[in-house]
Amino acid sequence: MIRLKRQRREALQTRAVVLPPRLIWRQRLMRLLLRNKGIPIGGTLLVVVIGMALAAPWLTHLDPMGLNPRGRLMPPGQLHPFGTDNFGRDVFSRTVWGARLSLEIGFLVAILTAISGTCVGLIAGYFRRLDTSIMRVMDGMMAFPGILLAIALMSALGPSKFNVVTALTMVYIPRLARVIRSVTLSVREMQFVEAAHAQGMSHQRILWRHILPGCLSPLIVQGTFLFAEAVLGEASLSFLGAGTPPYIPSWGNMLGEARAYLRDAPWTMLFPGLSLTVTVLALNLLGDGIRDILDPRLRRG
Amino acid sequence: MFTYTIHRLVLMLPVALVVSTIVFLLLYLTPGDPVGVMLGPDTTEQQKSELRARLGLDQPAHVQLLHWYGRLVQGDLGTSIFLNKKVMLAFLERLEPTFMLTLLALTCGVLIGLPAGILAAKMHGSWFDTVSMLTTITGVSMPTFWIGLNLIFIFAVTLGWLPVAGYQPLSRGVWEHLRYMLMPAFTIGFAQSALLARMTRSMMLDVLSQDYIRTARSKGVAELWVLFRHALRNAMIPLLTTIGLSFALLLGGAVISEQIFNIPGVGRLLIQGVSRRDYPLVQGILLIIAAVYMCVNLLVDLTYALLDPRIRHSD
Numbered sequence: 001m002i003r004l005k006r007q008r009r010e011a012l013q014t015r016a017v018v019l020p021p022r023l024i025w026r027q028r029l030m031r032l033l034l035r036n037k038g039i040p041i042g043g044t045l046l047v048v049v050i051g052m053a054l055a056a057p058w059l060t061h062l063d064p065m066g067l068n069p070r071g072r073l074m075p076p077g078q079l080h081p082f083g084t085d086n087f088g089r090d091v092f093s094r095t096v097w098g099a100r101l102s103l104e105i106g107f108l109v110a111i112l113t114a115i116s117g118t119c120v121g122l123i124a125g126y127f128r129r130l131d132t133s134i135m136r137v138m139d140g141m142m143a144f145p146g147i148l149l150a151i152a153l154m155s156a157l158g159p160s161k162f163n164v165v166t167a168l169t170m171v172y173i174p175r176l177a178r179v180i181r182s183v184t185l186s187v188r189e190m191q192f193v194e195a196a197h198a199q200g201m202s203h204q205r206i207l208w209r210h211i212l213p214g215c216l217s218p219l220i221v222q223g224t225f226l227f228a229e230a231v232l233g234e235a236s237l238s239f240l241g242a243g244t245p246p247y248i249p250s251w252g253n254m255l256g257e258a259r260a261y262l263r264d265a266p267w268t269m270l271f272p273g274l275s276l277t278v279t280v281l282a283l284n285l286l287g288d289g290i291r292d293i294l295d296p297r298l299r300r301g
Numbered sequence: 302m303f304t305y306t307i308h309r310l311v312l313m314l315p316v317a318l319v320v321s322t323i324v325f326l327l328l329y330l331t332p333g334d335p336v337g338v339m340l341g342p343d344t345t346e347q348q349k350s351e352l353r354a355r356l357g358l359d360q361p362a363h364v365q366l367l368h369w370y371g372r373l374v375q376g377d378l379g380t381s382i383f384l385n386k387k388v389m390l391a392f393l394e395r396l397e398p399t400f401m402l403t404l405l406a407l408t409c410g411v412l413i414g415l416p417a418g419i420l421a422a423k424m425h426g427s428w429f430d431t432v433s434m435l436t437t438i439t440g441v442s443m444p445t446f447w448i449g450l451n452l453i454f455i456f457a458v459t460l461g462w463l464p465v466a467g468y469q470p471l472s473r474g475v476w477e478h479l480r481y482m483l484m485p486a487f488t489i490g491f492a493q494s495a496l497l498a499r500m501t502r503s504m505m506l507d508v509l510s511q512d513y514i515r516t517a518r519s520k521g522v523a524e525l526w527v528l529f530r531h532a533l534r535n536a537m538i539p540l541l542t543t544i545g546l547s548f549a550l551l552l553g554g555a556v557i558s559e560q561i562f563n564i565p566g567v568g569r570l571l572i573q574g575v576s577r578r579d580y581p582l583v584q585g586i587l588l589i590i591a592a593v594y595m596c597v598n599l600l601v602d603l604t605y606a607l608l609d610p611r612i613r614h615s616d
Contacts, residue, residue, distance in 0.1 A: 140319025143591045145549035148556065148571070152587050155575035156330040232444055239446050240560055242575055255446060259561065262450065262465075263458050273447035281442035288438070 038289025045282035049275070053099040060093040064249040076267055083267040086257060094249040095271045101161075101250045102231045102279060108165050109230035113172045114223050118215065120173065121180025122207055126188055135181070138174035146171045147236055154242040164243050168233045176222055180215050187214040217294035221287055228283035235276055251276045305606050305613045309599055320591050324584050325369050329362075331580075339382060339578045352382070356581070378585035383577050388585030392567060398468055399566035402489070402558060403551050405482055409490025410497055410551075411544070417494070418501025423528065425506060433498060440495030445554050449488040449561040456484060466563040485562045489554035493547050500543045504536035538609055545601030549594055 052059065062080075067087050074084040082091035124134040141149070153167035187193065188211060196206050237243030238252025246253055251272040258268035328335050336349050336358060353359050357368055372379065378388040417437075421430045457465040463484055469477045508514065509532055517527050556568030563569075567586060574582035606613040 136315045137319050139316045140323055143316055143320050143595050144323075144587065145553040145590065145594060147553035148587060148590060151556070151571065151575060152324075152327055152583055153330065155578065155580075155583055156327045158332065228442070235444055236446065236557060239444075240557065240572055242572070255444075255450065259450060262454050266454055266458075269447075269450050269454065273444070273450065276447065277439070277443045280444070281439060284438060284442050 036289045036292055038285040038287075038292070042282045042285030042287075042289060045278055046286060049099055049279045049282060050103065052096055053103050056093075056096045056100050059096050060090065062090040062093040064089065064093040064097040065247060066090070075265075082271045083265065085254070085265070085268045086261055091254070091268055091271055094254055095251070095275055097249045098251045098254060098272060099275060099279070101244065101248065102234060102276070105161065105165055105168075105234045105244075106227045106231040106283075109168045109172065109233075110223050110227040112165065112169045113176055113226055113230075114219055116169065117173045117176030118180050118212075118219060120177040122184055122211060122215070124177065125181040125184025126203070126207055126211065131181075134177075138177050141170075141174045147233065150233060150237055151240065151242050154237060159243065159245050161244055161248065164234055164237060167237075168230050171233070172226055172229065176219075176226065179218050179222055183215045183218055184211055187211050221291045221294060224283055224287035224290060228280045228287065231276070231283070232280055302606065302613060306603060309602055313595060313599060316595065317592075320595075321370065321373055321588065322366070324588050324591075325366055327584060327587075328358075328580055335580060339580060373588075378588065379581040381574070381579055381582040381585075383574075383579045384582070388582055389589075391570060391582065392586060392589055395565060395567045395570045397470060397566075398564045399555050399559070399568060401471065401478070401482060402485055402555050402564065402566060403548075405486035406489035406493065406551055406554065406558075407544075407548075409486050410493030410547075412494075413490070414494035414497025415501055415540075418498040419505055419528065419533065421498065421502045422505030422509060430502075434502070437495040437498045440491055441499070443492070445488060445492055446557050446561055448491055449484065449558060452484045452488060453561070466561070468562075468564045468566075481562075481564075485558040485564060488558050488561070489551055492554065493550055496547055496550070497540070497543060501536065501540060504539055505532055508532045508536050538605060541601055541605060541608075545598045548597045552590055552594065 066089060068084065068089070072084065072086060074080055076083040080090050080092060082095060085091055085094070120134060120138070124131045124138075144152075150167045150171045153170060154163060157163040157167060193206060193210055196210055201209075234243055234250065235252035235255070238250045239256040241256060243252055244250040246257075254272040255269060255276075258265070258272070261268055331338055334349075336353050336356070337344075340348060340352060350359070357365055360368070376389075378392075380386065381388055381391055384391050417433050421433045424430050453465055456463045464481055467481055469481050471478045514527060514531055517531050518524075522531070555566065556571060558564070559566045559568040560572060567590075571583060571586045573579075574586065
């Protein structure tokens with residue numbers, strides 16, 4: 001079986017050699033995309049979740065925060081496809097609006113962490129004199145289990161959407177900074193950087209034009225994983241009551257409340273949890289797939 | 302080995318300094334007056350200034366920081382405001398459940414993760430490989446607390462086999478203790494086993510494709526011996542790091558698991574501290590946990606050096 005696969009791969013490779021260069025490139029990309037299952041599956045799932053988040057106002061006319069004390073804990077039915085929770089709020093509309101919040105926070109955290117983590121990593125890796133002190137601070141921040149540092153930061157900052165983004169970003173920066181630093185360390189030893197130096201290029205320009213592009217692919221891969229991590233992080237914080245304020249529909253908040261009603265209303269636990277898992281799974285699959293394509297060291301065959 | 306140990310210990314010092322400074326700064330992140338936040342709105346100015354004096358907040362920041370270091374060197378973590386108890390004492394009282402939970406979860410993670418990873422690597426490309434890898438990526442993506450809620454729903458609410466929540470100390474008998482700990486430990490252990498299985502598989506695949514494995518096989522070494530003696534031993538070093546690093550996952554998971562299953566452990570103490578804004582308590586617990594995490598990783602590094610002499614002598 002394995003030998004057959006190898007023969008087929010070799011056959012494809014020998015054929016590729018005969019083709020003109022541009023076709024080879026395109027064919028290789030197509031082949032990579034086809035062999036890679038993570039990107040199509042993860043991508044499709046993610047598109048569904050994003051679609052749900054964007055179309056939230058049209059998918060449901062029910063107010064996700066609208067209380068209805070007489071319709072508490074109603075099982076899924078015609079009016080409420082996912083049932084209602086302990087305050088009589090519609091679980092479907094809360095789940096749909098929760099997607100918006102999760103993606104919003106996940107995306108913001110990923111972008112902010114990518115920007116600040118890259119800056120820190122570039123500086124630490126490029127200016128060797130600052131390296132030790134910067135990386136010791138990063139090591140110190142990594143000495144806390146992530147979720148605990150986030151909880152502590154939230155307890156100091158107070159509950160709000162903005163503070164969740166701040167806390168999670170601060171927790172994830174060191175990890176990204178480490179990756180970018182190690183890439184910077186290897187790129188700055190390359191000959192083209194030396195050549196740029198010799199030409200009298202400024203540090204800023206070298207960092208921007210020569211080193212940053214080298215960091216791009218790990219940045220994209222790590223960014224995708226950070227997105228997934230941040231979605232989980234927000235949900236965990238909210239579940240513990242240290243995240244998004246309780247009145248805002250968030251999957252973590254919903255699950256935190258559902259805990260007391262497992263016996264009477266399991267649907268309040270099922271739907272937000274399922275959406276959360278699907279979203280994170282989609283991002284993880286996508287990240288795995290992108291890594292296989294962008295990181296030639298891990299590519300097999 | 303002795304020099305290496307000393308070297309590692311010295312390297313830990315600056316990190317410890319940074320850690321304690323971060324924890325100190327937490328209080329300064331609070332917008333406005335932290336004392337007002339701690340005591341709530343209905344307090345007199347006198348009560349506030351008393352607490353401020355007790356916490357040393359009436360002194361300039363750099364003096365406070367020096368005092369903080371001084372106290373830490375003496376092993377004094379301060380006093381909880383609400384429990385009116387030394388933080389260290391409060392921590393020790395709550396240690397047993399958290400310790401047992403982490404230990405059981407680690408056992409759970411290793412017992413599931415390692416065999417699954419080894420088997421998946423051995424049967425690379427088979428249905429077992431596919432199924433276990435699908436399971437692990439789902440396992441990594443599922444939030445810990447949702448796994449816990451599902452377990453409660455299935456095994457406690459629907460089947461009634463295990464208690465919904467709560468805790469029985471070890472002194473009440475091992476079986477009684479385990480009955481309460483099984484679901485909480487599995488909740489955390491599952492995520493860890495998924496991580497370990499993925500790591501084990503890729504490490505074993507790497508090692509199994511090496512020349513010396515082919516040599517061992519061709520000279521007729523038994524397959525099991527090849528797997529465990531030749532391959533696993535070399536895959537073990539990166540795996541140890543993963544286990545060490547995932548210890549953070551365990552500690553974080555313990556906080557969540559204790560919250561779901563109403564276990565009176567350190568995690569619940571921390572969450573209570575957060576919701577009551579008991580800053581000395583939160584700071585103290587955070588410091589202890591960071592210290593434990595750092596020590597575990599130090600132990601991992603030392604074990605590493607013990608297993609692989611190359612690391613000992615490299616720097």
